[in-house]
Amino acid sequence: MTATDATAHDKPPQTGPDAAAPPLLEIRNLKTYFANRSGILNQTTGWVKAVDDVSLTIRRGETLGLVGESGCGKSSLGRSIVRLVQPQEGEIRLEGEDVLAASPARFRALRHDIQMIFQDPLSSLDPRMSVRRIIAEGLVIQGVPREERAATVERLIEVVGLRKEHLDRYPHEFSGGQRQRIGIARALALRPKFIVADEPVSALDVSVQSQVLNLLSELQEEFGLTYLFIAHDLGVVEYISDRVGVMYLGKLVELAEAEDLFADPRMPYTQALLSAIPGREAAGGGKRIILKGDVPSPLNPPSGCPFRTRCWIARDICAQQRPALREVRPRHLAACHFAD
Numbered sequence: 001m002t003a004t005d006a007t008a009h010d011k012p013p014q015t016g017p018d019a020a021a022p023p024l025l026e027i028r029n030l031k032t033y034f035a036n037r038s039g040i041l042n043q044t045t046g047w048v049k050a051v052d053d054v055s056l057t058i059r060r061g062e063t064l065g066l067v068g069e070s071g072c073g074k075s076s077l078g079r080s081i082v083r084l085v086q087p088q089e090g091e092i093r094l095e096g097e098d099v100l101a102a103s104p105a106r107f108r109a110l111r112h113d114i115q116m117i118f119q120d121p122l123s124s125l126d127p128r129m130s131v132r133r134i135i136a137e138g139l140v141i142q143g144v145p146r147e148e149r150a151a152t153v154e155r156l157i158e159v160v161g162l163r164k165e166h167l168d169r170y171p172h173e174f175s176g177g178q179r180q181r182i183g184i185a186r187a188l189a190l191r192p193k194f195i196v197a198d199e200p201v202s203a204l205d206v207s208v209q210s211q212v213l214n215l216l217s218e219l220q221e222e223f224g225l226t227y228l229f230i231a232h233d234l235g236v237v238e239y240i241s242d243r244v245g246v247m248y249l250g251k252l253v254e255l256a257e258a259e260d261l262f263a264d265p266r267m268p269y270t271q272a273l274l275s276a277i278p279g280r281e282a283a284g285g286g287k288r289i290i291l292k293g294d295v296p297s298p299l300n301p302p303s304g305c306p307f308r309t310r311c312w313i314a315r316d317i318c319a320q321q322r323p324a325l326r327e328v329r330p331r332h333l334a335a336c337h338f339a340d
Contacts, residue, residue: 023057030054030090032080046299050076052250063227065241073250074230078196082116115187119199121179125171132167156185177208196228249306256332266334269307
């Protein structure tokens with residue numbers, strides 16, 4: 001049973017993003033590299049290309065799902081957007097303002113608009129702080145008056161499905177699903193416009209996953225939120241996303257409306273990922289695609305197409321030339337020489 005099975009009949013109605021409106025978030029040629037150090041002198045011997053020249057836009061009010069194998073750069077992209085890690089190059093524009101170029105004082109103000117929900121609700125919550133202090137922490141930093149803070153915290157704990165008496169308890173006293181609700185309340189405290197949700201349900205039981213997914217959908221409708229939803233469970237991504245991006249070895253290799261991507265993937269890597277979803281083989285008349293070999297090292301990625309070393313349709317051109325992320329059909333982009 002997947003999260004999709006559990007929620008198929010109770011998904012909250014959504015109005016969806018406004019396609020005509022300007023994008024809320026624009027990412028242009030973003031590169032986030034991490035130094036690989038070795039030796040007695042701890043010298044830099046290479047660079048791990050976690051996010052390698054990624055460009056995309058996210059529309060106001062939409063949920064953009066981001067999928068890929070472990071180590072493909074999904075979380076690094078999300079952490080770069082909220083500046084938990086600092087990219088080397090590129091632009092991240094929120095409503096036209098470059099987040100990376102903002103001064104520390106200006107970015108502190110921008111924290112109102114950009115928040116993050118973390119994968120592990122236990123490790124992301126300070127065990128020494130009560131729930132009340134955890135949710136109010138951002139409000140304190142932003143200088144919100146005490147009375148307003150108290151009212152906001154009490155309202156948010158109920159919005160995420162918990163009770164006011166929970167506010168004076170500590171994280172270890174809650175279940176995994178309840179802790180994630182606390183993390184969601186903390187992210188909502190400053191009334192953000194954009195939230196990066198990094199694997200927010202992967203550490204939860206399947207039955208609890210459906211509750212949290214429905215809560216995220218309801219909150220999106222109520223607060224007008226825009227999500228970057230990072231996950232490895234394609235069933236979850238298909239359920240909650242308006243559009244889906246696929247990453248491989250730090251690069252964005254396919255991007256399309258969710259319905260279009262799941263119905264007609266054009267990149268071989270995406271085809272392999274989708275073939276692993278239970279039941280999709282029988283429904284689509286296809287077969288399970290088993291990828292051979294391991295993901296290449298991001299320290300020394302292959303020339304040309306990063307997926308060519310595992311691709312069953314690779315040709316000489318794949319080693320010689322990196323395929324551009326191009327539109328192969330309306331609003332469907334793929335980085336493959338043979339995507340047509």
